[in-house]
Amino acid sequence: MVLVAAVVVIKKNKQATSGKNALLALTGAALSLPSPELKADSPVDQPQLNTQFGYYSEAGNRMQVQVYHGGFVVPVSDWFQFSFSYDQDTYSGASPSYVVPANSADIVTKASGFDLAGGPAFGLMNDTILKGAFADTAIWAGLQADLANGFVLPTLPVNVAQKVGVDPNDSGVRMQTELIKRYLEKKQSGGDHTIKQIIEAHPLETRHMPILKAKLFFGPYTLTASGGYSIEPDYTSTFGSTYHSFEFNDKLTTVTLGYKFSNNHIFRAAPSTGGPHDHGGSANDFNADNTYRTFSMALSQVFSKNTLVYLSGEYSRKRGYLSNPYKLVHIKGLLSAAEYTLVGINAPLDLDQNKGWKYYTGVNLIPVGIDLFREVRPDKRDQWSVTGGVNQYFSSLKGALHARYRYQWDDWAIRSHTLDLAWYQQLSFGLMIEPYIRYYSQTAADFYAPYFLAPRADGYYSSDYRLSGFGKLSGGITITKQFVKGVTLSAGFEYMTQRSSLQLDGKGSGDFADIDAYLLTASLNINLSSLGGSIDNTHQSPRHSHHGGPLPAGIMEGHMLSAGDFMVSYNYSHADWADGFQRGTHSGINDQELATSACRVISIGCEFKSTAMRMDMHMINFMYAPTDWLNLMLMPQFAYKKMEMTPLPNALSDAQGGPHENVGLGDTLMTALFKVFENEHHHVHLGIGVSAPTGRIDVTFDGFLNNTSQTQSYGMQLGSGTWDLRSSLTYTGYADQWYWGGQVSGIKRMQSRNKLGYALGDEIKGSVWVGYKATSWLAFTLRNQYLVQGSIRGFSSRMEYQPSLTDPADTPQRANTENPANYGGKFWDIGLGVTFSAPQGEFSGHSLSVEWLQPVIHDYNGYQLKQDGTLSVRWGYKF
Amino acid sequence: MNALIYYAFAVLVSLMLSACNVAPWERGNLAKPEMAINPNVQHAAFREHVFESKEASSGGIIGSGGGCGCN
Amino acid sequence: MRNSILFVFFIFFLSPATKAIEVNEMAVSCPATLESTKNPLSLKKYLGKVIYLDFWASWCPPCKKSMPFLNALRNKLHDQGFEIIAINVDEDSEDARKLLEQFPVDYVIAMDPHGVCPKKYDVKAMPSAYLIDKQGKVRKIHLGFRSSDEHEIRSFVTQLLNEDKNKEGIN
DSSP: OHHHHHHHHHHHOTTTTSHHHHHHHHHHHHHHSOOOOOOOOOOOSSOEEEEEEEEEEETTTOOEEEEEEEEEEEEEETTEEEEEEEEEEEEEEEEEEEEEEGGGTTTSOGGGOOOTTOSOOTTOSOHHHHHHHHHOHHHHHHHHHHHHTTOOOOOOOHHHHHHHTOOTTOHHHHHHHHHHHHHHHHHHSSSOOOEEEEEEEEEEEEEEEEEEEEEEEETTEEEEEEEEEEEETTEEEEEEEEEEEEEETTTTEEEEEEEEEEEEEEEEEOOOOSOTTBOTTOOEEEEEEEEEEEEEEEEEEEEETTEEEEEEEEEEEEEEOOSOTTOEEEBTTSSOHHHHHIIIIISOTTSOTTSHHHHHHOOOSOEEETTEEEOBOOSEEEEEEEEEEEEEEETTTTEEEEEEEEEEEETTSOEEEEEEEEEEEEOSTTEEEEEEEEEEEEOOOTTBOSSBSSOOTTOOBBOOGGGSOEEEEEEEEEEEEEOTTSEEEEEEEEEEEEEGGGSTTSOOSOGGGOEEEEEEEEEEEEEOSGGGSOSSTTOOOGGGSOOSOOOOTTOOSOOOOOTTOEEEEEEEEEEEEEEEEEEETEEOOOHHHHHHHSSSSTTTOOSEEEEEEEEEEEEEEEEEOSSSSEEEEEEOEEEEEEEEEEEOTTOOSOOOBEEEEEEEEOOEEEEEEEEEEEOSSEEEEEEEEEEEOOSOSOOBSSOOOSSSSOBOOGGGSSSOSSOEEEEEEEEEEEETTEEEEEEEEEEEESSSSOTTSEEOOOEEEEEEEEEEEEETTEEEEEEEEEEEEOOOEEOOGGGSOOHHHHOTTOOOOOBGGGOGGGSOEEEEEEEEEEEEEOOSSTTTTEEEEEEEEEEEEEEEEEEEEEEEEEEEEEEEEEO | OHHHHHHHHHHHHHIIIIITOOOGGGOHHHHSGGGSSSSSHHHHHHHHHHHHHHSSOOOOOOOOOOSOOOO | OHHHHHHHHHHHHOOOOOOOOOTTSBOOOOOOEETTTOOBOOGGGGTTSEEEEEEEOTTOHHHHHHHHHHHHHHHHHGGGTEEEEEEEOOSSHHHHHHHHHHSOOSSEEEEOTTOHHHHHTTOOSSSEEEEEOTTSBEEEEEESOOGGGHHHHHHHHHHHHHTTSSSOSOO
């Protein structure tokens, strides 16, 4: 049939004398083949939840990144699928800031006192340079001797001198200039020319990225559209993409056209100046924009029942500020000793500060030190890439080979090769193992050099190793296990080594930038629909029948699963503290009392008080029942905490207070539940668990992870810092529509002190509740809870303001939150809850519970903000 | 040069249209998750993110196709 | 040069012609093994019944999606003379058996790992269903499966079941 159609079309096009026409004719023939109405790609067959944890770490205490990813995809109808994902990355560590020849390192330094904002450093040039120049007796003596021999001090550059307001013949300034010039020449010559990278520490930063995606399926055409944001303190991005796929040729061929864009804002945070509780001065000192647009085209073709081949091309257009606001470059010869002396030392303070070095010297770059400038990259970049790959299945081996090569080039003279090879091996027991390797090589950008000994004509400079020439080799392995009930677990490890010598032509930009790193990933995917249940809807297996009713959302470890069941639940709780202070049960504490009595050292007193606090906890609970009498639970959690501080009226310092927040992984709980007793109406189980101190307790106000910065207060940290024993005993009972229960649970800290020298108090909690199942899908609960929480033992000096660390003359900035005695208490609350569940149908196994826990009588240890109440929400899926 | 490009393209197109005759019921292996262009999307996305932040290249890892070709 | 290009095209286009089973043609038998008895499948045995001949595989998500619906339909209309024969085309029949262990069905399953049956029927899509009337004639070919197809399939099967109801005996 195909043959006939082709012949007919060619015969029709009698003028098919040119090959081009014949080709067009044939393509037309292929596309016009009467194909039965073949619908193409279709949505996933059931909703899925996917989560992933990733960890990246560079050798030598450089960058560390933790990535938490969660998302779900839902097929809404036969032609529409929608997905949402949320990523949270935490970055910390250090990265190279600039590069110098080793002998210049102590001269070319950011700490040479220049204003980092890049304005004219009026009178700020480093004392050490001046002092060094004047104190070097050899230079002084040499200059005196030369002067005696008739050496004439050079005059100052007239235009610069005039702008600064200095007489070009001023002998004092000319002397200064000559001394400094000779000092710099002496320090920068001779000796060791090995290249040295100067590494700069970064404060801890968190990035959030929500992405929404929709896929629409129209016959052989599939449209994918997505959009999202990426937000971190010094970078925000708004991005989106659309992809259009066409399947034809019996769905053996797919063509995809794509367009992606992102609009980005780059900031640079200025270092705050007033100490940890001063948030008045942390404005951004820089902001700029850029846009990326990418056009792509891809073709994939099934070559045989075991072979898939694909080819794609991409063009990327980047415009705007494309430099890195933190990276610096060492350039000799851009500014002279005279210019440093005139503008750096002698420019009058009252001149217009906005004019900057460019005004005085005509130099476009922003100096931040002697011969040290902020990097400047071109404001446009056009990148092209071509990628080709093959996937080949080997049925005798039950394995597949993936090979892919990408070649990329751009107008910055960077060319790169990427080769990826992976083998996917199916093993028994639902296991798949994937070893892979990757080789990458890039050439350097034409404006890249580790440092520059002379200025460049085009004015572009960068010493960012990411633009240098290097090769990178990495190898890794991922193991995936598929469980019967639609649960897939996978873990992977990859090690990568970046070496200048690994560049394809062997040259590279120098091994000073060589670095190794490794990646760890773990992911869990869960199918969320009861397509995993029985085909015949009349089957109702006894194990799925509900005994009793849904627990209040604020109760954890309250029920057990039957053998073979899994459950995953997402628990959210939100708590607020505001409305003033309470000591014990006395409210209405005034500022005077806080100032004198709330802080740990009475003689110093309090300067700051907290005015509001908010805590959001996100807990993901994975539960599995290997047997009927034993259940295992794993619960990682994420916390978001925010606190507002205000200076007390009698505060001596002029710091302004403000909000600070903390977000990240909390402690991880691992629990085993043991069934103690069960009959038709009653059930008792015991829980024994351990909380691992995976949550940080050393998060600082300035974000730096070092040993000296002040850490945020006890209540703001993400974990306890200790291994804790958590036990519980739960009783539940039911009769027809009514159900009830009670739970006693406790937390015992198993270490008397954590690494910072304190331990949170122990806890014991008792809860009783009663519930009523109004319908098969709606239930209400009423709960009574009493909690006793000990205060903090020990104390951490790092939580308290240490004036001597910054300026001995500084006044203290102590706050009530730093006093360990102000934690814990006895709390009586009442909880009201409601649960929606889906006992049958496509969504069976899902339930949503909400509970509000209202404080009745709270007896606080020491001085604490009053708690407003806690909202708990739980979404669970049992399968 | 042009003729060569034409010839290569013609062979490619005709290979596409006929030599790869895979019947709809023979697509079992292509439907396996390990034969997808990106079998583990999350993992691939994480790796790409790491590489893009440390190298000067980006992208090129898109693609759809293959699979079971079901309706 | 151009002629040789055309020649190359012609060579590549010499695909073997297949004789498909079209609507209103008689259903043919093909070598598949019944899963329950391990005997060969014989369509002749089902003359007088309305047959839904389904080609399916474990790797085909729409096939899996159709199973609950087909099972329910078969059980509802079985004593009116309706049967579903599902020919599995997995190259490794074990994959099909594993799926059936999790989702058992009551209709007839036959295995054809070598793909002879779908080739005979020139199956165009996965899944494909051939609705065969009481006389053994293919009356409809249904390609693919979407939830929106359920109504259409149910009414067509019912229509076929109601045909020749008043006539006696088997033709």
